[in-house]
Amino acid sequence: MTKNNLKAKDFATDQDVRWCPGCGDYSILAQVQKVFAEMEMNPDEVAIISGIGCSSRFPYYMNTYGMHSIHGRAPAVASGLKIANPDLSVWIITGDGDGLSIGGNHLLHILRRNLNVNILLFNNQIYGLTKGQYSPTSEVDKRTKSTPMGSLDHPVNPLAIAMGADATFVARTMDRDPKHMQAMLKRSNLHQGTSFLEIYQNCNIFNDGAFFTFTDKATKKASAIFLENGQPLVFGENDEKGIRLDGWKPQVVDLEKDNYSKEDLWIHDESDLYKAQMLARFFDDPRQAEYLPRPFGVLYATERVCYEDQLIAQLNEAIEQKGEGDLNELIAGSVTWEI
Amino acid sequence: MSTKIEKEEITIKFAGDSGDGMQLTGSLFTGNTALTGSDLATFPDFPAEIRAPIGTLAGVSGFQLHFGSRKIYTPGDECDVLVAMNAAALKANLTNIKKAGTIILSTDGFDKKNLRLAKYADGENPLENDSLSNFEVFKIDITKLTREALKDSPLGTKEKDRCKNMFVLGFLYWRYDRTMQGTIDFLTQKFAKKPDVLAANIKCIKTGYHYGDTTETFTTQYKVKPAPLEKGTYRSIKGNEALVIGLITAARKSKLSLFYGSYPITPASDILHGLAKHKNYGVKTFQAEDEIAAVCSAIGASYGGDLGITGTSGPGLALKGEAIGLAMMLELPLVIVNVQRGGPSTGLPTKTEQSDLLQAMYGRNGECPLPVISASSPSDCFEVAMEACRIAVKHMIPVILLSDGYIANGAEPWRFPKAEDIPSIEVNFKKPIGEDETYFPYERDEKLVREWALPGTAGLAHRLGGLEKEANTGNVSYDPANHEYMVKTREAKVAKIADFIPEQKITMGVEKGDLLILGWGSTYGVIESVTKELSEEGLQVGHTHLRYIRPFPKNLGEILKNYKKVMIPEINNGQLSKVIRDHFLIDVIQFNKIQGVPIMKAELKYAIREVLENM
Ligand code: SF4
Numbered sequence: 009m010t011k012n013n014l015k016a017k018d019f020a021t022d023q024d025v026r027w028c029p030g031c032g033d034y035s036i037l038a039q040v041q042k043v044f045a046e047m048e049m050n051p052d053e054v055a056i057i058s059g060i061g062c063s064s065r066f067p068y069y070m071n072t073y074g075m076h077s078i079h080g081r082a083p084a085v086a087s088g089l090k091i092a093n094p095d096l097s098v099w100i101i102t103g104d105g106d107g108l109s110i111g112g113n114h115l116l117h118i119l120r121r122n123l124n125v126n127i128l129l130f131n132n133q134i135y136g137l138t139k140g141q142y143s144p145t146s147e148v149d150k151r152t153k154s155t156p157m158g159s160l161d162h163p164v165n166p167l168a169i170a171m172g173a174d175a176t177f178v179a180r181t182m183d184r185d186p187k188h189m190q191a192m193l194k195r196s197n198l199h200q201g202t203s204f205l206e207i208y209q210n211c212n213i214f215n216d217g218a219f220f221t222f223t224d225k226a227t228k229k230a231s232a233i234f235l236e237n238g239q240p241l242v243f244g245e246n247d248e249k250g251i252r253l254d255g256w257k258p259q260v261v262d263l264e265k266d267n268y269s270k271e272d273l274w275i276h277d278e279s280d281l282y283k284a285q286m287l288a289r290f291f292d293d294p295r296q297a298e299y300l301p302r303p304f305g306v307l308y309a310t311e312r313v314c315y316e317d318q319l320i321a322q323l324n325e326a327i328e329q330k331g332e333g334d335l336n337e338l339i340a341g342s343v344t345w346e347i
Numbered sequence: 348m349s350t351k352i353e354k355e356e357i358t359i360k361f362a363g364d365s366g367d368g369m370q371l372t373g374s375l376f377t378g379n380t381a382l383t384g385s386d387l388a389t390f391p392d393f394p395a396e397i398r399a400p401i402g403t404l405a406g407v408s409g410f411q412l413h414f415g416s417r418k419i420y421t422p423g424d425e426c427d428v429l430v431a432m433n434a435a436a437l438k439a440n441l442t443n444i445k446k447a448g449t450i451i452l453s454t455d456g457f458d459k460k461n462l463r464l465a466k467y468a469d470g471e472n473p474l475e476n477d478s479l480s481n482f483e484v485f486k487i488d489i490t491k492l493t494r495e496a497l498k499d500s501p502l503g504t505k506e507k508d509r510c511k512n513m514f515v516l517g518f519l520y521w522r523y524d525r526t527m528q529g530t531i532d533f534l535t536q537k538f539a540k541k542p543d544v545l546a547a548n549i550k551c552i553k554t555g556y557h558y559g560d561t562t563e564t565f566t567t568q569y570k571v572k573p574a575p576l577e578k579g580t581y582r583s584i585k586g587n588e589a590l591v592i593g594l595i596t597a598a599r600k601s602k603l604s605l606f607y608g609s610y611p612i613t614p615a616s617d618i619l620h621g622l623a624k625h626k627n628y629g630v631k632t633f634q635a636e637d638e639i640a641a642v643c644s645a646i647g648a649s650y651g652g653d654l655g656i657t658g659t660s661g662p663g664l665a666l667k668g669e670a671i672g673l674a675m676m677l678e679l680p681l682v683i684v685n686v687q688r689g690g691p692s693t694g695l696p697t698k699t700e701q702s703d704l705l706q707a708m709y710g711r712n713g714e715c716p717l718p719v720i721s722a723s724s725p726s727d728c729f730e731v732a733m734e735a736c737r738i739a740v741k742h743m744i745p746v747i748l749l750s751d752g753y754i755a756n757g758a759e760p761w762r763f764p765k766a767e768d769i770p771s772i773e774v775n776f777k778k779p780i781g782e783d784e785t786y787f788p789y790e791r792d793e794k795l796v797r798e799w800a801l802p803g804t805a806g807l808a809h810r811l812g813g814l815e816k817e818a819n820t821g822n823v824s825y826d827p828a829n830h831e832y833m834v835k836t837r838e839a840k841v842a843k844i845a846d847f848i849p850e851q852k853i854t855m856g857v858e859k860g861d862l863l864i865l866g867w868g869s870t871y872g873v874i875e876s877v878t879k880e881l882s883e884e885g886l887q888v889g890h891t892h893l894r895y896i897r898p899f900p901k902n903l904g905e906i907l908k909n910y911k912k913v914m915i916p917e918i919n920n921g922q923l924s925k926v927i928r929d930h931f932l933i934d935v936i937q938f939n940k941i942q943g944v945p946i947m948k949a950e951l952k953y954a955i956r957e958v959l960e961n962m
Pocket of ligand 1: 026027028030031032033062132136137210211212213214
């Protein structure tokens with residue numbers, strides 16, 4: 009990246025943004041543009057690859073290189089691109105349907121391969137572009153046009169999937185907390201390897217309020233827990249609640265009423281794989297009477313060698329061992345004869 | 348002393364259980380034959396199951412070799428010699444032996460169990476009854492002879508028995524008056540780290556050779572003179588090998604990095620294996636999670652400036668359809684290699700078929716015409732691979748290259764070119780532009796081709812996608828007239844490729860006359876040789892073979908008019924016939940064989956005669 013003096017607006021294109029007014033996507037677009045400017049990204053060296061869905065219109069609105077590919081396949085396109093040119097900053101924009109349903113396979117594989125790319129998964133728990141069918145992240149018993157008697161499918165837990173695929177960076181944020189999203193975008197960008205950032209995004213047309221429990225002022229503090237590395241897991245209106253580990257079981261404690269202090273709480277450690285697995289499992293349906301708060305922030309971050317670096321290293325190793333390939337040798341093969 | 352008889356051509360089939368090493372025996376014998384200067388063609392015939400039960404008909408693996416002192420076009424219809432390692436191998440091939448042909452049998456493969464597995468009736472044994480009385484039969488207890496020869500070897504019985512194929516090879520080297528040194532050198536390299544295995548293999552080859560030499564049953568040796576091939580340096584080549592070499596050569600000649608995204612599938616996997624071995628040529632191979640990811644990764648790579656290639660077979664091409672449509676809309680170079688096999692669905696994975704011409708032509712949503720080219724022989728795969736890359740890069744378009752299982756695994760001698768004589772492939776990436784200039788991603792040149800603008804280039808930031816584009820700007824457009832214009836433009840762009848490909852030629856027979864035999868792909872050899880023989884009889888037939896199926900060479904219509912009738916032989920139910928009828932509004936006579944095997948000379952000849960007689 010070269011230094012430049014670009015502003016957020018310099019990352020916008022002349023295309024009319026076509027999301028519904030009030031859609032959570034606007035906030036994501038604004039934060040990405042802001043962060044790209046703040047991080048002095050060179051628009052010529054950024055490529056944004058998306059699939060299909062409302063979220064996947066994103067590249068059209070970013071004044072960088074971009075490709076609006078086909079449904080679910082952005083990770084595969086991005087993999088080829090990154091291998092062809094590892095110097096590019098590659099961003100994959102996907103949604104809950106695009107990334108976890110039709111493209112679930114590719115998500116799994118890009119995460120385990122750990123190419124140095126960034127994935128932003130806009131989760132709105134609904135199919136927006138096709139006008140409101142339930143999605144893989146929709147809660148059970150969702151009534152939609154395709155499920156008039158309620159959906160039967162148990163919802164996908166995106167972060168647990170990412171952890172299961174041995175992702176090296178797993179985080180969650182929300183459209184309605186710009187500051188937090190900016191911080192998460194910066195962390196994603198700085199991570200070496202595939203960063204997976206799930207963004208709770210309100211679809212005000214087909215699934216309004218899906219995440220209000222976590223995003224609304226009135227309930228946010230009691231139901232969302234914001235992770236800080238090295239800090240205890242506290243939440244609640246006045247930070248009066250915390251999570252401690254009772255053996256292997258996370259337990260909500262009341263710091264005012266129960267006999268616990270902050271020292272007794274679970275201290276967040278981004279590098280702890282096992283604890284991150286548990287955090288990803290904080291996925292209770294907030295409609296239940298008792299539920300664990302939903303974690304936001306970086307659940308897990310670790311370093312692992314990037315796929316494209318190893319691929320290039322193998323080419324170099326082969327050249328070192330056998331010498332740069334000679335075309336005549338290749339064509340002739342090992343046995344020839346004269347006539 | 349044995350007598351030596353000279354032969355113009357010989358067809359041998361090696362058949363045995365998949366574990367008997369018949370493919371290796373066949374290829375080694377082929378390599379040895381090539382060095383004698385014969386022309387040749389081979390046809391390996393794999394069992395459908397990798398691990399079919401031992402001794403069964405389903406487990407029979409075959410390798411047919413046709414060689415001669417004249418030009419050889421096909422692996423031969425029927426064989427002069429069958430080597431059968433067990434009862435099933437005999438039974439599966441009995442109808443394919445010439446009258447009074449030779450059968451070499453490994454008698455130990457005809458015990459009760461083997462006979463039962465080969466579905467011979469109780470008490471029936473072809474070694475004992477007179478069912479083989481019309482053939483010259485040599486019964487050899489190969490297992491016993493092999494074990495005897497290896498009695499001092501430290502190997503276990505199982506490993507010793509694995510050397511049976513080397514005994515066979517040695518015996519045939521004697522029969523065809525060959526030298527063994529080349530094979531011994533090969534084995535020495537192959538088993539460098541297993542000295543006991545190496546010693547056993549060499550011992551068995553020699554034992555087989557001396558067995559022929561000293562056993563008085565065998566009195567005749569056969570010799571085939573070198574064929575009048577063009578002067579030059581030759582190597583033996585299989586279709587999939589030639590594709591690998593051709594793709595790498597194209598990458599070098601275009602100064603692009605080769606990116607191959609693929610998912611394992613029979614019979615295309617050897618391309619992935621072959622390319623993966625050549626990392627020191629800068630080849631990037633990516634074994635993707637599925638067919639769709641394979642093509643999408645290649646599209647991403649092309650977007651980034653690599654030569655993006657994907658390879659597959661019929662079912663994989665079906666899965667890739669949507670992504671190929673995307674590449675066509677993006678107008679990026681991409682090569683899709685389809686090594687066809689029997690379809691539909693999983694079909695006949697190990698058998699050959701010209702199954703996917705219609706899929707290649709029409710198998711995508713929307714108006715999505717693409718260039719389609721096909722390879723006609725194992726060595727032709729080299730040139731076709733380069734041609735596919737040239738078209739893809741020059742015309743910024745996905746190109747579908749059709750090969751099939753027959754030429755993928757078949758081998759022939761190849762007078763290969765020198766690297767320096769191969770023309771380079773020109774690539775022009777769009778150059779960076781200044782701030783006062785505007786870049787229009789869908790601006791076109793006189794070929795109707797847009798420029799290749801790589802991410803990372805200053806000033807060219809732009810968005811591509813599968814949504815319909817506005818002409819010139821490339822912005823998303825739902826404008827009705829624009830959509831029609833773009834559909835027509837993309838079609839015209841494909842049609843224009845015809846200005847850059849050679850004219851169609853008659854390769855054999857008359858230039859004008861009664862019957863044109865029009866072919867494409869792997870039927871080249873059989874059509875060419877049949878046309879040659881019929882022309883020599885004075886019949887008015889000509890053969891032309893298509894490499895370019897979309898667009899057709901400009902003069903193809905003229906050629907079709909030069910004959911009273913047109914016949915199209917295909918290993919499918921008449922796919923090119925449909926395309927030709929549609930394109931030229933003429934009728935054609937179909938000759939179709941849909942049995943998972945190549946067309947035989949005799950059957951094609953018969954069909955052509957019938958047409959000519961009824962004209
Ligand atoms: S349908 Fe929903 S997700 Fe799509 S743009 Fe409208 S509000 Fe946003």
